[in-house]
Amino acid sequence: MWVVAVLAGVLAVGLIGVAALVDLETGDRTASIVGAVVSLAGLVVAVIALAQTSSGSGGGGGRRVRAGRGGVAAGGDLTGNAIGRGSTVVGPQSATRAGGLRGRAADVDAGRDGVAAAGDVRDNALGDDSERR
Numbered sequence: 001m002w003v004v005a006v007l008a009g010v011l012a013v014g015l016i017g018v019a020a021l022v023d024l025e026t027g028d029r030t031a032s033i034v035g036a037v038v039s040l041a042g043l044v045v046a047v048i049a050l051a052q053t054s055s056g057s058g059g060g061g062g063r064r065v066r067a068g069r070g071g072v073a074a075g076g077d078l079t080g081n082a083i084g085r086g087s088t089v090v091g092p093q094s095a096t097r098a099g100g101l102r103g104r105a106a107d108v109d110a111g112r113d114g115v116a117a118a119g120d121v122r123d124n125a126l127g128d129d130s131e132r133r
Contacts, residue, residue: 011034015027015030015031015034018030019031064107064108065108065109065118066108066109066110067109067110067114067116068110068111068112068113068114069112069113070112070113071110071111071112071113071114071115071116072110072114072115072116073108073109073110073115073116073117074108074116074117074118074119075108075117075118076117076118076119077117077119077120077121077122078115078117078119078120078121078122078124079093079120079121079122079123079124080093080123080124081124081125081126082124082125082130082132083115083124083125083126083127084125084126084127084128084129084130085128085129086128086129086130087125087126087127087128087129087130087131088125088131088132089123089124089125089131089132090131090132090133091132091133093123094122094123
């Protein structure tokens with residue numbers, strides 16, 4: 001971040017110098033060309049960042065979901081499940097909320113007999129003989 005800030009400052013001082021020392025028309029042309037090049041570089045960086053975050057499990061930014069013995073782990077929402085002997089889910093499902101982690105990387109780890117999710121956990125019956133109404 002500091003490198004970009006210093007580069008932008010040096011570039012701004014350079015453009016002011018061109019406009020002051022040469023002439024305003026040359027400074028205008030130079031600023032237009034530099035602005036176009038910087039915009040193109042920003043577009044390339046944005047496309048690369050978008051491709052890395054939307055690729056999911058590719059590269060180093062993907063989901064990693066682990067569950068220990070008897071555990072339950074979900075890389076997204078955990079909704080409307082009956083987990084455990086004799087567990088039941090009855091009744092209408094609650095309204096879905098906007099947002100969540102869709103498209104984002106997740107690192108979820110449920111230990112032994114644990115339950116973990118990267119998103120919402122709702123409308124579940126968790127544990128033996130449990131019931132959600």
